[in-house]
Amino acid sequence: MKIAVIGCGYLGAVHAAAMASLGYETIGIDIDEAKIERLRRGEPPFFEPGLPELLRAGVDAGTLRFTADVAEAAGSDVVFVAVGTPQRAGSDAADLTYVDAAIASLLPHLAPGTLVAGKSTVPVGTAQRLAELIAPTGATLAWNPEFLREGFAVEDTLAPDRLVYGVADGDEASVAALDAVYAAILARGTERLVMSFATAELVKVSANAFLATKISFINAMAELSETVGADVTQLADAIGLDARIGRRFLNAGLGFGGGCLPKDIRAFQARATELGHEQTLGFLREVDQINLRRRDRMVELIDGELARVGGDRVALLGLAFKPNSDDVRDSPAIDVARRLQEQGRVVTCYDPEAGETALRSVPTLTIAASVEEAIRGADVLALGTEWQEFRDLDPVAVAAQTEARVIVDGRNTLDAKRWAAAGFKVIGLGRPDTAPASGALASEPSA
Numbered sequence: 001m002k003i004a005v006i007g008c009g010y011l012g013a014v015h016a017a018a019m020a021s022l023g024y025e026t027i028g029i030d031i032d033e034a035k036i037e038r039l040r041r042g043e044p045p046f047f048e049p050g051l052p053e054l055l056r057a058g059v060d061a062g063t064l065r066f067t068a069d070v071a072e073a074a075g076s077d078v079v080f081v082a083v084g085t086p087q088r089a090g091s092d093a094a095d096l097t098y099v100d101a102a103i104a105s106l107l108p109h110l111a112p113g114t115l116v117a118g119k120s121t122v123p124v125g126t127a128q129r130l131a132e133l134i135a136p137t138g139a140t141l142a143w144n145p146e147f148l149r150e151g152f153a154v155e156d157t158l159a160p161d162r163l164v165y166g167v168a169d170g171d172e173a174s175v176a177a178l179d180a181v182y183a184a185i186l187a188r189g190t191e192r193l194v195m196s197f198a199t200a201e202l203v204k205v206s207a208n209a210f211l212a213t214k215i216s217f218i219n220a221m222a223e224l225s226e227t228v229g230a231d232v233t234q235l236a237d238a239i240g241l242d243a244r245i246g247r248r249f250l251n252a253g254l255g256f257g258g259g260c261l262p263k264d265i266r267a268f269q270a271r272a273t274e275l276g277h278e279q280t281l282g283f284l285r286e287v288d289q290i291n292l293r294r295r296d297r298m299v300e301l302i303d304g305e306l307a308r309v310g311g312d313r314v315a316l317l318g319l320a321f322k323p324n325s326d327d328v329r330d331s332p333a334i335d336v337a338r339r340l341q342e343q344g345r346v347v348t349c350y351d352p353e354a355g356e357t358a359l360r361s362v363p364t365l366t367i368a369a370s371v372e373e374a375i376r377g378a379d380v381l382a383l384g385t386e387w388q389e390f391r392d393l394d395p396v397a398v399a400a401q402t403e404a405r406v407i408v409d410g411r412n413t414l415d416a417k418r419w420a421a422a423g424f425k426v427i428g429l430g431r432p433d434t435a436p437a438s439g440a441l442a443s444e445p446s447a
Ligand code: UGA
Pocket: 121, 146, 147, 148, 149, 150, 151, 208, 211, 215, 248, 249, 250, 251, 252, 253, 254, 255, 256, 257, 258, 259, 260, 261, 321, 322, 323
């Protein structure tokens, strides 16, 4: 089987490497020549655990190739479209420029028998429109949304929770073609659901809207907890034990960012409004607002602590929108860093992987090469992304390396008691502060 994947970003590069690992002759296509060059060498253009190995294996075996020439998609059995659908400038709606351009460039190379499988996240109604564009070539369209999480992209692609096929009424051939592509995954008992284009498109955006809502729900509880002195982490544990609610995605803190959840809930609302359903998804505006208010709160907490200790130097640990990623698109941590800087604070940041991407996005940032370098001379410490490296920090060692005696934990991820025992005041989001233990091990910084 010959597979083409158009778009070699977080979604497409992983999908292409995964297809090659299943034994298919695969070609990844992207208009970005620099990205193609790197991929040809087997180097991912972004950080994603497990991807370098998968890419190199495919490139070395000769089953995985990359090109900037869309004509090379000709003769493929299945062409996946995995280009980005960012937020449109000056609007909440999705920008379909890349999807439309990919399809337009593909049309001359399509032939009867080829299946075009859309993976990009698109507003409901897009697949039907594209199917009509493709029909004269004799090729067919299916919509096959992707649910991978950055940081677990390889695992989620090769061992997904479910496969969703959106197809035209009675299009058995497309179902059979996708079944053939995913045969190895289906053989492991993975659920596969066949539905209409519209349902498949809605499955994708409603899944992300639900996840965003879950996070904002717990962050709304965090806001209330701050007022009444409750602890949102205990609340999450308690409600999460109800199997109907579940504990996952109930981590209160700085909220959601990234290239998907924020723009997807906005695009979903914009599309619903176009369809005359402004009220139906009106709650997503609140979900967005609650989420953004958590960033304000973090800045406010850091400001408060700087005022208390009479300093203006902040060490911010974590810049990526979540751990195990170097992606800083709409990253809450970056937002916090930028705003503190705008207020004239001296912010030194450190992230295990996202320093470079962060600097590309906000060139004024000061990026340290290590935790040690970031915290040296700081007045207040803050955690913006819950990398394992930060969870593993020894607070006693940290206390010996900085004068700061307070840490604002934007992800409620540190062991507050341990940090307090080492002399730190620990401030979480949605939970009472933990005061430094009296007679703490390291109440005075060492010389
Ligand atoms: C999200 C979805 O989880 C994937 O299923 C989907 O395929 C993907 O978008 C997409 O549409 O492509 P991703 O953006 O990689 O995946 O990140 P998530 O793991 O969903 O995390 C999103 C944000 O929510 C992060 O900033 C994370 O820190 C935050 N989050 C997550 C919380 O604040 N609390 C939680 O409990 C969980």
